[in-house]
Amino acid sequence: MAVLDRLWRDVEAQSRIEGYVVEIIDGKVIMTPQSPTQSNTIRSLIRQAERELGEEVPLVFDVGIDFPGETSLAPDLAILDLDAQPRGKRYVYMDVVAAIEVVSTAADTNDYVTKVAKYSRFGIETYLIIDPFTRVCTLHEGAVGAQYEKSSTYRYGDVVEMELADGRKFSIDTSGFPGETAARPAE
Numbered sequence: 001m002a003v004l005d006r007l008w009r010d011v012e013a014q015s016r017i018e019g020y021v022v023e024i025i026d027g028k029v030i031m032t033p034q035s036p037t038q039s040n041t042i043r044s045l046i047r048q049a050e051r052e053l054g055e056e057v058p059l060v061f062d063v064g065i066d067f068p069g070e071t072s073l074a075p076d077l078a079i080l081d082l083d084a085q086p087r088g089k090r091y092v093y094m095d096v097v098a099a100i101e102v103v104s105t106a107a108d109t110n111d112y113v114t115k116v117a118k119y120s121r122f123g124i125e126t127y128l129i130i131d132p133f134t135r136v137c138t139l140h141e142g143a144v145g146a147q148y149e150k151s152s153t154y155r156y157g158d159v160v161e162m163e164l165a166d167g168r169k170f171s172i173d174t175s176g177f178p179g180e181t182a183a184r185p186a187e
Helices: 002-014 036-053 110-121
Strands: 020-025 028-033 065-067 070-073 077-080 096-102 126-131 136-144 147-155 159-163 169-173
Touching (some): 036 077, 036 169, 070 110, 096 110, 110 126, 110 147, 126 159, 136 159
Parallel strands (some): 096 126
Antiparallel strands (some): 065 070, 077 096, 126 136, 136 147, 159 169
């Protein structure tokens, strides 16, 4: 794992390319352009979290979360335990009470497969996937092994009721989330 850790730190040090999110997933460097849809959805989530959970709610967006023996991930938004403290520039998986990902491409399997398995395997009890292409949110709760006990779907316009691992509740109004259309090939 030392090679992947070193690679992650090299990528992290040089990933200051504005408008892109860089992650290492399954040993591959994934560089995804941040769309206005993703950015505005994340901004809405942050505002809602601050209103509902308090302005000082511990949350981070696109900040590395360490998983022992595996590469780090940088969730689009991570709500942290009230006592979470960064370790250098990152946090550890035990600090995360909820992870939220906004799907970046119409055929993205990272958020729906790879991250479901990883977040669950490491005990992140609440994981929300927001998909602007299908305009559907999928809430996973109750981490057990590499899967979740319960999954619920919500259409844009619904309110997603999340119960965080530390007992806090977070209701997300999806009615203002922007949708996305699949990119058409250039002519």
